[in-house]
Amino acid sequence: QSVLTQTPSMSGAPGQRVTISCTGGDSNIGAGYDVHWYQQLPGTAPKLLIYSNKIRPSGIPDRFSGSKSGASASLAITGLQAEDEADYYCQSYDSSLSVLVFGTGTKVTVL
Amino acid sequence: QLQLHESGPGLVKPSETLSLTCTVTGGSISSSRSYWGWIRQPPGKGLEWIGSIYISGTIDNNLSLKSRVIIFVDTSKNQFSLKLSSVTAADTGVYYCAGQSSAYSSSALGFYYFDSWGQGSLVTVSS
Numbered sequence: 001q002s003v004l005t006q007t008p009s010m011s012g013a014p015g016q017r018v019t020i021s022c023t024g025g026d027s028n029i030g031a032g033y034d035v036h037w038y039q040q041l042p043g044t045a046p047k048l049l050i051y052s053n054k055i056r057p058s059g060i061p062d063r064f065s066g067s068k069s070g071a072s073a074s075l076a077i078t079g080l081q082a083e084d085e086a087d088y089y090c091q092s093y094d095s096s097l098s099v100l101v102f103g104t105g106t107k108v109t110v111l
Numbered sequence: 112q113l114q115l116h117e118s119g120p121g122l123v124k125p126s127e128t129l130s131l132t133c134t135v136t137g138g139s140i141s142s143s144r145s146y147w148g149w150i151r152q153p154p155g156k157g158l159e160w161i162g163s164i165y166i167s168g169t170i171d172n173n174l175s176l177k178s179r180v181i182i183f184v185d186t187s188k189n190q191f192s193l194k195l196s197s198v199t200a201a202d203t204g205v206y207y208c209a210g211q212s213s214a215y216s217s218s219a220l221g222f223y224y225f226d227s228w229g230q231g232s233l234v235t236v237s238s
Contacts, residue, residue, distance in 0.1 A: 002157065033221050033222065034214070034222055034224070036224035036225075038158075038225070044230075045207055045228040045229065045230055045231050046150075046158065046207070046225070046228055047228070048224060048225065048226045051212075051214060051224045051226070052214040052222075052224070055214065057226065089157065089158055091158075091224065091225070092221075093220070093221030093222070095221065097174070098171075098174065099160060099173050099174070099175075100148075100160040100163070100173075100220065100221075100223075101160065102150075102157060102158040102159065102160065103157075104157055105157045105158070
């Protein structure tokens with residue numbers, strides 16, 4: 001089980017906003033390590049969505065935004081679209097375990 | 112644009128060694144990224160970091176895999192490789208190679224993210 005916990009599943013209608021949380025602890029997010037987010041469409045490799053808590057790589061729509069506070073981080077998707085239906089993972093580093101760690105993942109369903 | 116492609120056997124017998132190679136195109140493996148990593152995903156499950164190699168050759172790996180992991184770079188072929196020994200059925204999954212970047216200069220592994228991914232290679236451990 002990962003040290004970064006995410007809600008297993010979330011859903012929303014097209015156009016709505018969904019917020020995915022990533023909860024860590026004092027040895028990872030709370031220790032100041034950055035959080036990064038990935039989108040994994042069915043049957044494909046993960047794709048970088050947000051890095052260093054809130055920065056969008058080139059080509060990522062501004063519907064996706066990230067934030068971090070204390071030992072938690074969030075990914076918000078506004079104006080939800082059908083193509084956003086995917087698994088989303090957060091990633092950080094845990095200094096106690098000395099590992100790069102991924103969150104447990106959140107499956108987003110567009111109703 | 113950097114592209115990565117995994118290659119290797121799709122079937123490995125229990126207790127044997129899993130070997131995968133990642134070929135990097137569109138950039139030099141020596142200079143386009145500071146770290147190169149391996150990540151795996153068991154069927155229907157989440158992502159797990161296996162290990163990463165720095166351009167100097169220093170390796171960091173997931174201690175949960177203990178001493179079973181070897182990662183090395185072949186700069187002449189613009190490739191890096193993974194060897195995982197003594198495999199069991201629990202090692203079955205899709206294996207991804209990835210390039211890593213950081214928003215900060217001269218930062219430790221903890222601040223690196225995976226910004227370029229291969230398409231993944233399914234490896235099944237079975238007799």
